[in-house]
Amino acid sequence: MTLKQKRLGLIAAGLLLLSSAVGLVLYALQDNLQFFYTPTQVKSGEAPQSRAFRVGGLVEAGSVKRTGLDVSFQVTDTAQIVPVTYTGILPDLFKEGKGVVAQGTLGPDGVFRAKEVLAKHDENYMPPEAQAAVDKAHQARERAQKTLK
């Protein structure tokens, strides 16, 4: 049995070594593995200036303005805001207050010119009635907060 235990130990040690190596590589590549940058990262200059990148976050409520196919909206991570312009058809799930990922370049004026806009769905699955109930509860809470102020 000792030979077998030795072999098992060797396999375990090999796997441990390999996974720590992979872990270190992934840690080093952390920035390159991000699919998008958050508005906070964009504002702090972490996003690339000269080449195209993606910015992701929530569509700021009330920020969507459409003139024909031209759309402008703001992407927020609740801390910072990046204004985005885009020309084209938006995905069905594009909505104010919902997730969005836009690909394009950041202009010198701080406006992000998107070439592609994707909707990012969240992990919540619920029937429309439940969604309505959640929305209602949100509105009630906001109203309550306003009255308390």
Place this chain on the structure above:
Amino acid sequence: MARTEQQSNDRFNGKWFWRYASPAAFYPVAGTIEKLCWFLAISLTIVGLYIGFFRAPTDATQGEVYRVIYIHVPAAWMAMVIYLAMAFWCAIGLAFGTRLSFMMSHALAPTGAIMAAISLWTGALWGRPTWGTYWVWDARLTSTLILFFLYVGYIALAAAFDDKKKGDRASALIALIGAVNVPIIYFSVQWWNTLHQGASVRPGGSSMATIMLTAMMIMAFAFWAYCIAVAMNRLRTQIIERERSAAWIQSSVRK
């Protein structure tokens, strides 16, 4: 070479389960498991799809297209689980030199590859109407594609050797090394920004309506049963093919 049952029992200090490391002993057991799992797979699929398609409500934001989760999520889970199972059997096979372990791993591989392909395919079909694209190179999607390639590489390498034992050992290395990819797939949505959403079902809670979750879990069990059933079927074929010169097969053929 051939050991009797008594000798093998003595060898493993009478621990009963070691007996089933023998292909001859496991062959009939695999047949029983296969039958049971076919029954479970078929009945659970009927119940799961019925609840999923006719009882579960529409999703508030995605509409009807969300129903792909009843196939997509179980397939993606199985793709990951089967790879870990393969790595487990390959480690056992390398350490203990049990030939049934390698056969088990070979029997699982095609099903795992199919599961990875299904999850990628259904994901693409869902991605187009919801995200607005079939495919993006985010961490979750890319690592799942790598998983699919690992399966294909494993199958190809195992088949590339005329000497089956060499093929077993070489492909076992792919299974073991590739296993590192599985936690990367699972945690990719936590570690990095991805377009793919985070996990809806986590240990200790879920962010899904109960009836949707119920249907999805039933489908997950149906996928488990299906995968075990086809793996057992393939394992029995492997046993007959590889042990064809063994006395117990020869005598049962002559009967």
